[in-house]
Each structure stands twice: as C-alpha cells, then as structure tokens.
Amino acid sequence: MVRLTVLGSGDAFGSGGRLHSAYLVESPHATFLLECGPTVLQGLKRAGRDAGAIDFVLVSHLHGDHFGGLPFLFMEYRYERERTRPLTVYGPPDTERRAKALFAALYAKPASEPLRHPLHWERLTPGRKRTIGAVAVTPFAVPHVSDLVSLGFLLEVGGKTILYSGDSAWTEEFVERSRGVDLFLCECSTYETRLDIHVSYPEIAARAAELGCRRLVLSHLGREPLRRLADVNLECAQDGMTLDL
Numbered sequence: 001m002v003r004l005t006v007l008g009s010g011d012a013f014g015s016g017g018r019l020h021s022a023y024l025v026e027s028p029h030a031t032f033l034l035e036c037g038p039t040v041l042q043g044l045k046r047a048g049r050d051a052g053a054i055d056f057v058l059v060s061h062l063h064g065d066h067f068g069g070l071p072f073l074f075m076e077y078r079y080e081r082e083r084t085r086p087l088t089v090y091g092p093p094d095t096e097r098r099a100k101a102l103f104a105a106l107y108a109k110p111a112s113e114p115l116r117h118p119l120h121w122e123r124l125t126p127g128r129k130r131t132i133g134a135v136a137v138t139p140f141a142v143p144h145v146s147d148l149v150s151l152g153f154l155l156e157v158g159g160k161t162i163l164y165s166g167d168s169a170w171t172e173e174f175v176e177r178s179r180g181v182d183l184f185l186c187e188c189s190t191y192e193t194r195l196d197i198h199v200s201y202p203e204i205a206a207r208a209a210e211l212g213c214r215r216l217v218l219s220h221l222g223r224e225p226l227r228r229l230a231d232v233n234l235e236c237a238q239d240g241m242t243l244d245l
C-alpha cells in the first residue's frame, strides 16, 4: 500500500490555522517528504510519524512555505532523532545555496558545524525523469512566479502514481498529465480572486470532470476557498489526513 499523509495543507499565510506545505509518502520500499514547509516537524509529530524514516526530500520550488522546514529537519536529526544515514534533498536550481543560507540565518552555530549524517543535494531538471531508489520522479515546469523554476511532479511509487501540481497557475498540462493517475494533489489557493500564479477553485471545478485521475484532492488552501468550503464540491485536504492509494 502507498499512503500519503497531509502534514500541511495551508498556503504561505497559514490560512485557517493550517500548517505549511508538506506531505509524507510511505510505501513498502520508500518513505519520503514531498515539500518541507517550516512547520514540517509539527506536522510529523501531530501525525505520529518518525522523521528518521524519511529517505529523501523533494522540494518543488524555493518559496519559504515549501522549503523553509529544511533547517528544522536538520536540527531534528542533530539533536532529537539522531541520524547517521545519508539524506538527499532534491529540488530546483539553487536549492542547496538557498537552504544553506537559511540554515545559517536561523541557527548560525549548528549550521557551521558538520551534520551527523551525510547530506546530498540533487538538482532536478524539468522533463528529466529520475529514479530514486524505488521511486520514479518526473519533474515538470509549472507556471508560477517568473523569478523561480517551479516544478510539479509525477511520482511513481509502489505501483501507484501521484500527480502533484506544486504551486502553479492552472495549466492544460494538468488535464493531460492527470490521465490514469491514482491521485492528483492540486493546489487551490484562491476562490474569487484570479491570479496568474495560483489555481482558483472555479478554474479547477470547471475542468474537474475532464481530469482522468482516480482521486482529486485540493490542497495549499488559501483563505478564500476555506471561507467558502460550503461552495466547494471537490475533496479538500486537511492537516493530518491520510490518503491510501
């Protein structure tokens, strides 16, 4: 079985008191984090999950609500849940430099000292499929902000497929890529406000019938969709929710 646990289903602003983006994917041969927002440790501990079980981390783009938890994860492995086995962080260009600078800003002394575990950084290139142990990751570029490479992911794990939008405006690519996947985890940041960097609820609601996924779950929920949940007819993520595929 493949289980995705929603550790954080909120947007950058913690709308509705929800935690920042982070999802734990557990399968018989691999356990990994999809996103590592600043509240990742709260999410893991509320869900009763062991940070030591995480084999690797995938980051979609370099906004704080998606990668700002890396220093806290490193602190956890240093002081609370001692780790000696290697950890690899996969992300877009500049992930290593930005995350190291963040660690240094938050915890200057620990960041200047060697970690107890080897730490590797791997750059993901849109369109280039990677095999990471028992997991196949196909990153693809999504339309988010112009100053960053922002990725969505098609994940193949334990015989199941997960499409993840990352943070993105609506793109027709989601219709094509969702065909046949077991889960499409799509961001939905706004309702009445239309932006060219995020999906609004009416945009995805209008196209939901065309998506060929077995299950569609909205996440990265902002204050507008949360305020209008009574008008939202698609399944929404909640912090702590488990999705068994």
Ligand SMILES: [Zn+2]
Binding pocket: 011, 012, 021, 063, 065, 066, 167, 220
């Ligand atoms: Zn975000």
